[in-house]
Amino acid sequence: xxxxxxxxxxxxxNSPINVEHDKKRRQFVIRLNGSHDRAVLLYEYVGKKxxxxxxxEVPDAYRGRGIAKHLAKAAxxxxxxxxxxxxxxxxYIQKYVKENPQPRYFEHIYQ
Numbered sequence: 683x684x685x686x687x688x689x690x691x692x693x694x695x696n697s698p699i700n701v702e703h704d705k706k707r708r709q710f711v712i713r714l715n716g717s718h719d720r721a722v723l724l725y726e727y728v729g730k731k732x733x734x735x736x737x738x739e740v741p742d743a744y745r746g747r748g749i750a751k752h753l754a755k756a757a758x759x760x761x762x763x764x765x766x767x768x769x770x771x772x773x774y775i776q777k778y779v780k781e782n783p784q785p786r787y788f789e790h791i792y793q
Contacts, residue, residue: 699749701756710756714744723753723772732792733761734769754778761790768792 702711710723721740728734735757740749754775761768769792770776779787 699752701752703756703760710753710760712749712752714741714749719744721749721753723750723757723775725757728769729767731765732767732769734771735761735775736771738772738774750774751778755782758787758790762786766790 699712702713703709704711708725708727710725712721713719714721719741721738721744723738724736725733726736738750738753755778757775758768758779760766768790770779779791
């Protein structure tokens with residue numbers, strides 16, 4: 683099932699999903715439709731080694747195609763790789779972690 687939704691995404695962009703990490707602006711970005719539209723996940727440092735994953739936004743026209751999943755995965759992988767602790771303020775990331783339960787994620791989440 684998940685595979686099908688990814689194909690839709692590839693057809694929209696004619697290219698694989700590429701998540702960019704803009705560390706200066708503290709956001710993960712997927713450029714859609716050339717770069718006219720953007721899906722973003724915003725985070726904020728709330729301590730030296732603590733981030734708050736605040737908000738995920740996908741333009742209406744692109745919803746339901748599994749795009750946010752790529753942002754959530756990139757954000758969680760970043761948290762793990764940088765050995766940070768994360769507050770999951772964003773409901774979507776809470777849902778993503780529940781649906782993709784990985785011990786390495788749970789070790790890095792404030793419960």
